[in-house]
Amino acid sequence: MRTSRTSDTRAAVVCGLGSALPGRLVTNDDLAADMDTSDEWIRTRTGIRTRHFVEPGTATSDLAVAAGAQALGSAGLSTVDTVLLATTTPDRPCPATAPLVAHRLGLTGRPAFDVSAVCTGFLYGLSVAAGLIASGSAEHVLLIGADTFSTIVDPQDRASAVVFGDGAGAVVLRAGAPEEHGALGPVELGSDGSLADLITVRAGGSEQRSAGRRPTRADAHFAMAGQDVFAHAVTRMAEATRTVMNRVGWKTGDVDRLVGHQANLRILHAVAEQLDMERERLVVHLDRVGNTAAASIPLALSHACAAEELAPGARVVLTAFGGGATWGAAALTWPSLDR
Numbered sequence: 637m638r639t640s641r642t643s644d645t646r647a648a649v650v651c652g653l654g655s656a657l658p659g660r661l662v663t664n665d666d667l668a669a670d671m672d673t674s675d676e677w678i679r680t681r682t683g684i685r686t687r688h689f690v691e692p693g694t695a696t697s698d699l700a701v702a703a704g705a706q707a708l709g710s711a712g713l714s715t716v717d718t719v720l721l722a723t724t725t726p727d728r729p730c731p732a733t734a735p736l737v738a739h740r741l742g743l744t745g746r747p748a749f750d751v752s753a754v755c756t757g758f759l760y761g762l763s764v765a766a767g768l769i770a771s772g773s774a775e776h777v778l779l780i781g782a783d784t785f786s787t788i789v790d791p792q793d794r795a796s797a798v799v800f801g802d803g804a805g806a807v808v809l810r811a812g813a814p815e816e817h818g819a820l821g822p823v824e825l826g827s828d829g830s831l832a833d834l835i836t837v838r839a840g841g842s843e844q845r846s847a848g849r850r851p852t853r854a855d856a857h858f859a860m861a862g863q864d865v866f867a868h869a870v871t872r873m874a875e876a877t878r879t880v881m882n883r884v885g886w887k888t889g890d891v892d893r894l895v896g897h898q899a900n901l902r903i904l905h906a907v908a909e910q911l912d913m914e915r916e917r918l919v920v921h922l923d924r925v926g927n928t929a930a931a932s933i934p935l936a937l938s939h940a941c942a943a944e945e946l947a948p949g950a951r952v953v954l955t956a957f958g959g960g961a962t963w964g965a966a967a968l969t970w971p972s973l974d975r
């Protein structure tokens with residue numbers, strides 16, 4: 637799917653940014669104390685050094701509210717027209733978590749809904765927000781990406797347990813002009829449901845319930861076919877990035893920063909290689925936080941912004957791959973933000 641805008645349409649302009657990480661910092665050595673892995677394996681195979689896990693009793697909505705409040709403050713707003721929450725770890729299977737988050741942000745009465753596209757959720761949410769703004773249905777949209785994968789990963793599954801972390805990131809988008817700094821350009825999205833088994837939690841849905849099967853321990857936890865996902869992630873993120881660059885008229889050398897889904901440093905390097913892009917242009921945040929799923933891109937943006945890696949007017953491409961399978965990319969110029 638393509639979300640387009642032309643110079644006579646309203647653009648969605650990023651005007652606020654927020655982030656939240658839970659307090660429990662977990663090092664590779666902490667994980668190695670409880671399972672057959674090592675700091676050396678995790679660092680060399682993924683690039684990850686630390687991640688944050690929620691404390692017992694902290695839910696996805698708690699992180700989402702914290703990041704959302706910070707984004708609203710950064711935008712200088714106390715209200716928005718719509719709240720979108722990209723997540724794969726909602727507080728409950730039913731209802732959606734976004735209405736609760738909106739309520740806790742003082743936005744009761746506003747439309748609020750969850751977007752489910754696993755690690756591509758934030759990009760799917762950007763596309764929805766851009767559409768709401770372009771159609772005149774909203775002037776301001778709060779988009780939050782929040783996940784607590786520590787609550788669905790099997791702590792003894794060393795292939796998954798070492799790569800995920802918890803967190804939330806958020807942006808506020810306002811109606812504006814396509815020429816402004818911060819304006820979202822084209823968004824390219826895709827999916828392939830034939831790959832649904834590559835990244836999955838089998839229990840908890842209609843499929844197993846209607847079959848009357850009792851979920852096993854493995855069914856109840858997140859499962860990922862790491863090597864297959866790796867290959868698809870590289871191909872799809874590079875393709876989507878190329879498509880978005882073509883649509884916006886940027887060559888590889890025009891892109892100041894590529895903010896890829898922070899799953900694995902080797903994946904980011906492979907994407908850069910396919911695009912013939914210097915690694916220095918990659919925003920890298922996974923070393924500190926691991927793969928935070930739907931929170932990954934807005935957290936990386938917050939990190940890059942705080943580290944002054946994103947100057948106003950910088951040309952930025954965002955790209956992600958996730959369960960579904962889903963993938964996408966988006967182009968924008970970086971705004972000047974109050975943080």
Ligand code: ACO
Nearest residue numbers: 673677754755794795798862863865866869899900958959
């Ligand atoms: N510590 C030590 N050894 C390990 C660990 C570990 N934590 N995990 C696996 N191994 C071992 C395996 O058992 C295997 O051993 P063997 O060769 O004796 O059989 C060996 O290391 C290699 O295993 P691989 O699975 O081939 O490891 P790989 O290099 O592929 O790394 C990883 C695994 C990190 C999961 C990688 O495949 C990856 O990053 N995949 C993509 C993840 C991704 O992009 N996710 C995005 C979407 S996620 C979402 O949407 C929620």
